[in-house]
Amino acid sequence: MPKSESKKGGGSRLNRTEVVTLRLDPKLRYITDLAARSQRRTTSGFIEWAIEIALKQVGVFSKSSTETVSMADIKDDLWDVDKADRFLKLATGFPNLLNHYEQVVWKLARLQNPKIDKPYDEIEREARAQFFLHWDEFNRKVKADEDRERLYEGLYSPGDFKKTIDFRED
Numbered sequence: 001m002p003k004s005e006s007k008k009g010g011g012s013r014l015n016r017t018e019v020v021t022l023r024l025d026p027k028l029r030y031i032t033d034l035a036a037r038s039q040r041r042t043t044s045g046f047i048e049w050a051i052e053i054a055l056k057q058v059g060v061f062s063k064s065s066t067e068t069v070s071m072a073d074i075k076d077d078l079w080d081v082d083k084a085d086r087f088l089k090l091a092t093g094f095p096n097l098l099n100h101y102e103q104v105v106w107k108l109a110r111l112q113n114p115k116i117d118k119p120y121d122e123i124e125r126e127a128r129a130q131f132f133l134h135w136d137e138f139n140r141k142v143k144a145d146e147d148r149e150r151l152y153e154g155l156y157s158p159g160d161f162k163k164t165i166d167f168r169e170d
Helices: 026-038 043-055 071-078 084-092 102-110 126-144
Strands: 060-063 068-070
Touching: 026 043, 043 071, 060 071, 068 071, 071 084, 084 102, 084 126, 102 126
Parallel strands: none
Antiparallel strands: 060 068
């Protein structure tokens, strides 16, 4: 077998996981290792299993319901291979889970196209396509931390941010 076709060790590698670095207290790390041994798992396999169990216990409110649902129940609804689609699913279903950066991106997106501010399954294909078209632009603007007037440039009529009220007493 030519060298280029030979195996480079370790068997097949699946691209199903991502590397995450975490810090554990030494005592917790030791007990985690022992627990993993008791279940004949690797430490990372044990941690992954423990997270799956924990997701069943974490409840969140959706935009459309007053009852909590577990993260385990909604994980498949929120996941998509495309980052922009994942964001859209999160923003339309669980806006309370958006961090500050994501809230600013979402505000820009809704100002650009108000038709996306409805449940994910009800967003028209054209409106969704428009969102994807501007996804990189929204992120670029927010990452640049531009001033508010420039951030929303083109979304308001000229001078909207120049209108101020003078509270000084004469």
